[in-house]
Amino acid sequence: NAGVTQTPKFQVLKTGQSMTLQCAQDMNHEYMSWYRQDPGMGLRLIHYSVGAGITDQGEVPNGYNVSRSTTEDFPLRLLSAAPSQTSVYFCASSTRQGMNEKLFFGSGTQLSVL
């Protein structure tokens, strides 16, 4: 019963490096999203996807790219890491079915950019 799986749990990057945060879900959810959480703040939406092949920007998309080639996977790419991207990143998925809709979150990736 895996749910939403994120890897890695921790990552340290140097400014300018690139990397991909992985997210996979095994609940056949149509909707997947990426949030970042900074100290003392709520979660801010980076990108989201309502199905394979469909992605869109959230509140803070700059510096991040996404793609959705399968229902299960929704990777988040940092093309050129910056210290401002130091944060905890959460992936989430849901059925997107109105009243009974719930977000299921992964355990997060703590990213530090030096």
Place this chain on the structure above:
Amino acid sequence: LAKTTQPISMDSYEGQEVNITCSHNNIATNDYITWYQQFPSQGPRFIIQGYKTKVTNEVASLFIPADRKSSTLSLPRVSLSDTAVYYCLVVTGGQNFVFGPGTRLSVLP
């Protein structure tokens, strides 16, 4: 999307009932109210959801008055393990979830 306002922090003692109130003055007819709980170093998790009146599950109760402009999450007899951040969200089906800063609940022994 309806904006929510909730206290930034609350303190309680073990065994007490905790009530966290959320204001959502511009809630729309199709919106429903959802609460999430987040422990340190974990992603938020769903705890309860409602549209009107009262909803109760094994974790909490949610009270929503007739005008739906506010809601109250009630945690009965809290323990140290209930120390967490609680988020109130107003959600329209099929739309993105917007998380505010939440309420940081500290349960003291």
